[in-house]
Amino acid sequence: MLAAASSVALRAKSRASTYKVKHTSENCECQMVSFDLGDGSECSSWIKAGHTPLIVRVRDTADGSTKWKLISSHDVLDGSLKKYVAMSHVWVDGTGSVDGNSLMRCQLNKFQNAAIRLYGGDSSTDEPVPFWVDTVCVQFNGHLKMTAIRQMEQVYRDADKVLVFDSGLQRVTLDMPASECLTQVEISLLERTPLDDSRGCFCQIIAFPVPRWDQ
Ligand SMILES: [Zn+2]
Numbered sequence: 225m226l227a228a229a230s231s232v233a234l235r236a237k238s239r240a241s242t243y244k245v246k247h248t249s250e251n252c253e254c255q256m257v258s259f260d261l262g263d264g265s266e267c268s269s270w271i272k273a274g275h276t277p278l279i280v281r282v283r284d285t286a287d288g289s290t291k292w293k294l295i296s297s298h299d300v301l302d303g304s305l306k307k308y309v310a311m312s313h314v315w316v317d318g319t320g321s322v323d324g325n326s327l328m329r330c331q332l333n334k335f336q337n338a339a340i341r342l343y344g345g346d347s348s349t350d351e352p353v354p355f356w357v358d359t360v361c362v363q364f365n366g367h368l369k370m371t372a373i374r375q376m377e378q379v380y381r382d383a384d385k386v387l388v389f390d391s392g393l394q395r396v397t398l399d400m401p402a403s404e405c406l407t408q409v410e411i412s413l414l415e416r417t418p419l420d421d422s423r424g425c426f427c428q429i430i431a432f433p434v435p436r437w438d439q
Contacts, residue, residue: 246318247330254329257292261325261363270296271368276379277361278308278354281336292332294361295354297382309339310383311357317391319357325364327357338387356383 247254259277261267267277277294284291298305313319319331339353340346356379362372380386 243315243320243322244318245321245328247328248334249330252328252330256326257329257332258324258326259292259294259360261294261361261366263366263368267294268363268366268368270298271363271372271375273298274375274378276356276372276375278306278356279332279336279360280354281332281352297356297379305382306354307384308354308356308382309342310380310386311335311338311355311389312380312386313357313359313389314391317389319359319389321359321364323364325360325362327359332360335387335389338389342385342387355387 245256259267259279261271261277270277276297278297280293280295282291282293283289295306297308319327321327335355335357336352339355343353345351345353358376361379362376363369
């Protein structure tokens, strides 16, 4: 049993040392954005209450700069659920993390812009729709990590929409026959892990961005 446990730990360590986070384009030099979901943080109190953190981009009206903020999935006053988009992505595309709840700024912008466009909005002017992505919203380390993982099914169930990002689907173009598009979507879903499968099963609406849609 100990040997098995140490083997799992070694495999995890090996994955962590070789995993590479990616920018959305090769020439991007943006910075990593980190979030505090530690045991004493405000986010941890939301997770304890059975809620989840959501990410939203906020604009400083004074200087026009943008920041990233975590908010609770539920209204603090009346407990009502907020409308949000859950992102389903594959770590091989570089949107995972091996050293904390963090993501490249360009990847956060990609997800946020896609969430806005999913409702027909303009990503440069419209009020951002909050989104959830496991890399940021599931505690990386800490006592509530397993609690947050167990809540993932509910997170996808409660999401207004689920948006699937998969670089494999970049082969799909808008002028492709519908049957060919559906085959590519099916392949993408089949390639996902059993845990990932829950994302599609429990959500109300699932959407797939096509090339240039999320730019
Ligand atoms: Zn970048």
